[in-house]
Amino acid sequence: xxxxxxxxxxxxxxxxxxxxxxxxxxxxxxxxxxxxxxxxxxxxxxxxxxxxxxxxxxxxxxxxxxxxxxxxxxxxxxxxxxxxxxxxxxxxxxxxxxxxxxxxxxxxxxxxxxxxxxxxxxxxxxxxxxxxxxxxxxxxxxxxxxxxxxxxxxxxxxxxxxxxxxxxxxxxxxxxxxxxxxxxxxxxxxxxxxxxxxxxxxxxxxxxxxxxxxxxxxxxxxxxxxxxxxxxxxxxxxxxxxxxxxxxxxxxxxxxxxxxxxxxxxxxxxxxxxxxxxxxxxxxxxxxxxxxxxxxxxxxxxxxxxxxxxxxxxxxxxxxxxxxxxxxxxxxxxxxxxxxxxxxxxxxxxxxxxxxxxxxxxxxxxxxxxxxxxxxxxxxxxxxxxxxxxxxxxxxxxxxxxxxxxxxxxxxxxxxxxxxxxxxxxxxxxxxxxxxxxxxxxxxxxxxxxxxxxxxxxxxxxxxxxxxxxxxxxxxxxxxxxxxxxxxxxxxx
Numbered sequence: 001x002x003x004x005x006x007x008x009x010x011x012x013x014x015x016x017x018x019x020x021x022x023x024x025x026x027x028x029x030x031x032x033x034x035x036x037x038x039x040x041x042x043x044x045x046x047x048x049x050x051x052x053x054x055x056x057x058x059x060x061x062x063x064x065x066x067x068x069x070x071x072x073x074x075x076x077x078x079x080x081x082x083x084x085x086x087x088x089x090x091x092x093x094x095x096x097x098x099x100x101x102x103x104x105x106x107x108x109x110x111x112x113x114x115x116x117x118x119x120x121x122x123x124x125x126x127x128x129x130x131x132x133x134x135x136x137x138x139x140x141x142x143x144x145x146x147x148x149x150x151x152x153x154x155x156x157x158x159x160x161x162x163x164x165x166x167x168x169x170x171x172x173x174x175x176x177x178x179x180x181x182x183x184x185x186x187x188x189x190x191x192x193x194x195x196x197x198x199x200x201x202x203x204x205x206x207x208x209x210x211x212x213x214x215x216x217x218x219x220x221x222x223x224x225x226x227x228x229x230x231x232x233x234x235x236x237x238x239x240x241x242x243x244x245x246x247x248x249x250x251x252x253x254x255x256x257x258x259x260x261x262x263x264x265x266x267x268x269x270x271x272x273x274x275x276x277x278x279x280x281x282x283x284x285x286x287x288x289x290x291x292x293x294x295x296x297x298x299x300x301x302x303x304x305x306x307x308x309x310x311x312x313x314x315x316x317x318x319x320x321x322x323x324x325x326x327x328x329x330x331x332x333x334x335x336x337x338x339x340x341x342x343x344x345x346x347x348x349x350x351x352x353x354x355x356x357x358x359x360x361x362x363x364x365x366x367x368x369x370x371x372x373x374x375x376x377x378x379x380x381x382x383x384x385x386x387x388x389x390x391x392x393x394x395x396x397x398x399x400x401x402x403x404x405x406x407x408x409x410x411x412x413x414x415x416x417x418x419x420x421x422x423x424x425x426x427x428x429x430x431x432x433x434x435x436x437x438x439x440x441x442x443x444x445x446x447x448x449x450x451x452x453x454x455x456x457x458x459x460x461x462x463x464x465x466x467x468x469x470x471x472x473x474x475x476x477x478x479x480x481x482x483x484x485x486x487x488x489x490x491x492x493x
């Protein structure tokens with residue numbers, strides 16, 4: 001790669017596909033690199049673990065007040081959009097099975113600058129998703145402790161300092177949400193022990209989670225009342241959420257819960273036989289997630305009127321308690337939620353560390369993010385920094401600020417992935433390796449995916465767009481001040 005490139009050439013330079021695809025058929029460990037230790041089942045469970053739990057356990061409280069019973073359509077719209085993008089992920093992950101996911105796809109297709117912008121979106125997406133899910137964990141932990149031991153965490157130790165009030169941002173000095181900080185510390189400890197151990201533990205937690213959700217579905221359906229779905233659409237337009245506007249607004253809120261598709265792709269460099277297992281893992285995770293989301297949403301709405309969801313803490317546990325009139329079902333569900341959210345937080349933190357690892361290896365950020373412990377094959381300083389930031393946000397900031405920001409990052413990532421498919425096909429010029437390809441050519445599915453993402457994005461709040469603009473400005477400055485000058489592509493070939 002010549003050093004004397006023009007500014008435009010530097011912005012659009014791409015990482016050659018040959019060097020992006022570091023495929024090894026069997027598990028290996030060479031030098032300072034990552035190990036290929038994850039098989040198809042734990043890989044699929046990584047995707048399921050990053051999705052199921054977040055959208056169901058928490059965002060029903062945020063989404064149902066917007067859409068009413070028609071929130072079921074919101075989950076369906078989000079699932080269709082994620083499904084279209086999943087096909088794009090499957091094709092690209094087959095050709096570029098490396099750490100970094102959307103970032104690596106963008107670097108190999110649309111150029112370095114857009115890849116760095118994509119990386120910034122992913123960092124925002126994963127960091128805030130980990131913080132938001134850790135915050136939700138606090139409510140279910142408190143519900144579990146109350147039902148099991150009659151003990152409740154003091155309000156000052158489970159409420160953040162920065163909250164969203166009726167008059168805007170409010171500050172509550174002396175308050176800290178301690179349980180999320182402890183959860184992040186536990187995730188950090190586990191991730192530092194190594195990827196294989198983390199993936200195995202996650203798979204066990206996900207299986208427990210699915211069993212708990214099946215338990216909820218069965219009991220909630222015993223109290224099913226079809227009248228709870230009338231009227232189906234939200235009729236209150238005081239906040240602009242009547243009819244389909246509420247459906248699309250709620251779809252934007254729940255959409256971030258499909259972040260698991262991206263998480264599967266971030267593990268590409270640590271997966272055995274990634275060209276086969278990553279595409280299958282993505283699609284399998286999508287099917288499992290969609291089925292469970294729809295079943296739980298219908299069961300919850302059938303068991304409780306939509307008006308009761310707003311502001312409800314540990315909502316699914318409360319529904320079981322109301323349906324049965326007993327505390328033990330709520331106790332079981334709260335215990336399951338505590339385990340479930342542990343797995344979601346673990347996987348999202350894992351995904352962010354692998355994205356930072358990939359960016360650092362390309363020279364666009366500090367080399368400290370790619371330093372790997374030779375014994376555990378874990379990026380130690382990378383993991384510690386991520387967990388510190390995630391823990392601070394989770395401990396001091398209200399989750400209300402975080403949900404839509406995560407959706408914005410996810411939707412942007414999905415758009416770039418969809419754009420990358422036709423670009424990759426054009427680069428291959430009909431000579432690409434054989435494998436999975438999106439059906440109906442390189443334009444139909446990616447085009448529908450982009451349209452669906454923009455359709456959902458348009459109903460996100462103005463505050464979300466403003467914060468996203470500030471974050472993107474910071475990312476652009478970082479690229480021009482550090483990334484462009486230190487890129488590995490500056491070095492002669």
